[in-house]
Amino acid sequence: MKSxxxxxIGKISNINGQCIPLIGNDIDTDRIIPARxxxxxxxxxxxxxxxxxxxxxxxxxHPFDLEENKNASILIVNSNFGCGSSREHAPQxxxxxxxxxxxxxxxxxxxxxxxxxxxxxxxxxxxxxxEEMQNYCDNQFLFLEIDLKKSLAKSKDLNLNLEIxxxxxxxxxxxxxxxxSTLLDNENLIENxxxxxxxxxFNSHYS
Amino acid sequence: MSQDTLxxxxxxxxxVSSLPGGSDQIFIGLHLIHEVTSPQxxxxxxxxxxxxxxxxxxxxxxxxxxxxxxxxxPFKDNLAEQMIETLERNCLEHKIKFFNxxxxxxxxxxxxxxxxxxxxxxxxxxxxxxHTSTHGAFGSIAFGIxxxxxxxxxxxxxxxxxxxxxxxxxxxxxxxxxxxxxDLVLHIINELGVKAGVGFAYEFAGPAIDELSMxxxxxxxxxxxxxxxxxxxxxxxxxxxxxxxxxxxAPKSEHWDKAITWWKSLKSDENSIYDDVIKxxxxxxEPTVTWGITPGQSISINQQIPLLDDLSPNDKLVAKxxxxxxxxxxxxxxxxxxVDVCFIGSCTNGRISDLRVAAKVLKNKKVSKNVxxxxxxxxxxxxxxxxxxxxxxxxxxxxxxWREPGCSMCLAMNSDKLIGNQVSASSSNRNFKGRQGSxxxxxxxxxxxxxxxxxxxxxxxxxxxxxx
Numbered sequence: 097m098k099s100x101x102x103x104x105i106g107k108i109s110n111i112n113g114q115c116i117p118l119i120g121n122d123i124d125t126d127r128i129i130p131a132r133x134x135x136x137x138x139x140x141x142x143x144x145x146x147x148x149x150x151x152x153x154x155x156x157x158h159p160f161d162l163e164e165n166k167n168a169s170i171l172i173v174n175s176n177f178g179c180g181s182s183r184e185h186a187p188q189x190x191x192x193x194x195x196x197x198x199x200x201x202x203x204x205x206x207x208x209x210x211x212x213x214x215x216x217x218x219x220x221x222x223x224x225x226x227e228e229m230q231n232y233c234d235n236q237f238l239f240l241e242i243d244l245k246k247s248l249a250k251s252k253d254l255n256l257n258l259e260i261x262x263x264x265x266x267x268x269x270x271x272x273x274x275x276x277s278t279l280l281d282n283e284n285l286i287e288n289x290x291x292x293x294x295x296x297x298f299n300s301h302y303s
Numbered sequence: 304m305s306q307d308t309l310x311x312x313x314x315x316x317x318x319v320s321s322l323p324g325g326s327d328q329i330f331i332g333l334h335l336i337h338e339v340t341s342p343q344x345x346x347x348x349x350x351x352x353x354x355x356x357x358x359x360x361x362x363x364x365x366x367x368x369x370x371x372x373x374x375x376x377p378f379k380d381n382l383a384e385q386m387i388e389t390l391e392r393n394c395l396e397h398k399i400k401f402f403n404x405x406x407x408x409x410x411x412x413x414x415x416x417x418x419x420x421x422x423x424x425x426x427x428x429x430x431x432x433x434h435t436s437t438h439g440a441f442g443s444i445a446f447g448i449x450x451x452x453x454x455x456x457x458x459x460x461x462x463x464x465x466x467x468x469x470x471x472x473x474x475x476x477x478x479x480x481x482x483x484x485x486d487l488v489l490h491i492i493n494e495l496g497v498k499a500g501v502g503f504a505y506e507f508a509g510p511a512i513d514e515l516s517m518x519x520x521x522x523x524x525x526x527x528x529x530x531x532x533x534x535x536x537x538x539x540x541x542x543x544x545x546x547x548x549x550x551x552x553a554p555k556s557e558h559w560d561k562a563i564t565w566w567k568s569l570k571s572d573e574n575s576i577y578d579d580v581i582k583x584x585x586x587x588x589e590p591t592v593t594w595g596i597t598p599g600q601s602i603s604i605n606q607q608i609p610l611l612d613d614l615s616p617n618d619k620l621v622a623k624x625x626x627x628x629x630x631x632x633x634x635x636x637x638x639x640x641x642v643d644v645c646f647i648g649s650c651t652n653g654r655i656s657d658l659r660v661a662a663k664v665l666k667n668k669k670v671s672k673n674v675x676x677x678x679x680x681x682x683x684x685x686x687x688x689x690x691x692x693x694x695x696x697x698x699x700x701x702x703x704x705w706r707e708p709g710c711s712m713c714l715a716m717n718s719d720k721l722i723g724n725q726v727s728a729s730s731s732n733r734n735f736k737g738r739q740g741s742x743x744x745x746x747x748x749x750x751x752x753x754x755x756x757x758x759x760x761x762x763x764x765x766x767x768x769x770x771x
Binding site: 203 | 316317319320322323324325326328330332339340342343346351353356357359362367368380382383385386389400419420421423425426431432433435446447448449450451452454455458459460461462463464465497498501502528529531532533551552553554555558559561562565596597617620621624714715716733735736737738740742743
């Protein structure tokens with residue numbers, strides 16, 4: 097576990113940090129945070145339980161247990177990362193362990209939305225580039241400077257054109273990834289929509 | 304880009320605004336909540352000093368953590384008790400309707416909302432649970448959200464979301480005897496892959512889909528997410544309307560006719576445009592069983608577990624992981640694999656029709672002495688109906704344990720868990736590593752009828768041999 101956890105707030109434009117590679121396709125949210133840790137009414141203590149069962153199985157050899165990764169903050173994953181359950185506990189656990197951004201071949205839809213909603217930018221790169229980065233990390237530290245304005249990641253050896261959904265990129269740069277207040281700005285439109293929807297009028301109510 | 308599909312019509316109807324970043328602000332017509340993904344959302348609301356905007360558009364029940372043996376309060380598990388108490392308090396404070404244990408309407412959220420008539424065509428439905436796609440069976444646009452989005456729905460009844468593309472999955476012909484909706488959806492996921500649906504809504508259509516009952520359609524839409532699609536739906540028809548009619552929250556008297564007229568107008572137009580169309584022959588589907596650690600790793604009952612060389616480069620990595628975790632050898636037959644636990648239940652297959660079909664297989668038969676078998680009805684209503692029909696007795700006589708409603712061993716948040724590397728035959732939806740409560744537990748997904756057959760023989764069996 098890293099030093100004191102602080103939740104991201106406001107505009108996010110630059111993320112600098114050490115990469116941590118995690119190899120595997122279809123890594124589901126049950127693996128990221130097993131269901132037994134969902135028995136909680138806040139997210140505070142999830143960081144230490146991230147990948148709990150995988151880590152136990154690998155007895156200290158899991159990337160999240162390696163001493164050299166203890167300060168890493170940019171996770172490098174393969175395809176369909178975060179599939180399965182919609183539990184936001186999964187990205188919350190990653191974030192509380194210290195992950196600030198994820199670069200992968202592809203992400204599951206709900207996991208991706210959850211990451212955006214809590215301030216973790218997710219970028220994609222072709223399979224080949226991801227594998228190169230993961231291999232690079234085998235032999236040496238990979239420090240990346242991610243610039244969201246330019247969708248670029250730089251290290252001393254690499255220059256990568258990251259891909260990110262344009263709406264997500266804009267939301268991070270403006271701070272609107274934390275969507276509640278933006279949504280509430282349209283309060284009148286919401287009321288109008290409510291009044292227009294046919295089914296609001298004809299539903300019976302539970303009693 | 305898709306045009307004039309039900310998805311387009313419902314999306315456009317619920318669009319509140321285009322947000323500055325380019326995503327859409329979508330109104331959520333029905334918001335369902337439960338004890339696992341809502342407490343932090345209510346907490347965030349409090350932190351931001353916000354109220355629930357339309358409390359009457361959110362409905363709550365408790366399902367994930369409830370024990371299925373003894374439901375008396377306080378629960379033996381302190382954490383579970385704390386979670387249900389938090390939900391009770393939040394619902395009371397924010398005036399949200401809560402169907403608690405003993406109300407007669409408690410159960411798995413995706414079983415309860417349809418049986419109350421809350422789920423209707425043309426709605427947008429969101430819930431902090433990935434199997435919200437279930438409700439698409441009624442021609443609603445329904446999808447899972449995370450806790451931050453639960454917070455947004457509570458605060459504004461809207462969420463920020465990017466519009467999905469639409470893929471039609473046309474299922475030709477009819478399922479053959481002894482083959483069920485579960486087999487069809489496992490087959491679809493296997494054909495398309497577990498990530499093919501990312502960025503898509505799936506429209507299931509064609510003669511094989513038309514033929515299915517509403518409960519079978521729910522099974523299909525339920526597992527859309529296992530194919531990567533956070534939303535799956537079926538155009539509404541007469542079956543949809545007659546299922547909803549007279550349900551507690553269904554439109555009544557003069558509203559009913561208006562509702563029907565409107566619902567009929569929502570169907571995808573005959574010449575609507577899809578981003579993609581896939582066609583498959585449903586008559587070729589056979590009883591299907593998963594052998595691996597993703598719902599896409601499935602084979603027909605008489606097939607062999609695929610060899611590494613038969614798989615695409617992308618599938619090899621996960622296949623290797625699966626052989627090792629499941630202790631299966633490539634080329635091995637799935638049939639006759641011994642099972643330790645048989646579980647019938649979940650939002651995929653815990654409805655009355657699922658219990659009926661399993662009971663039919665089990666009638667006058669005994670569960671193998673090596674198997675622990677239990678059935679968890681999807682809701683209190685399902686349990687009541689099953690008892691009226693005497694199904695509970697058939698299950699008990701066969702050696703199945705009859706339990707109280709909840710999610711149970713689908714995800715094992717209560718005390719129903721696999722032990723060690725036990726193998727389960729399960730009517731649920733996920734065979735992920737550790738999913739059923741033991742970090743080394745192994746899950747074989749199949750239809751409830753196939754679970755019943757496996758329970759009798761103590762090994763994976765072809766249910767068609769029981770229903771000749």
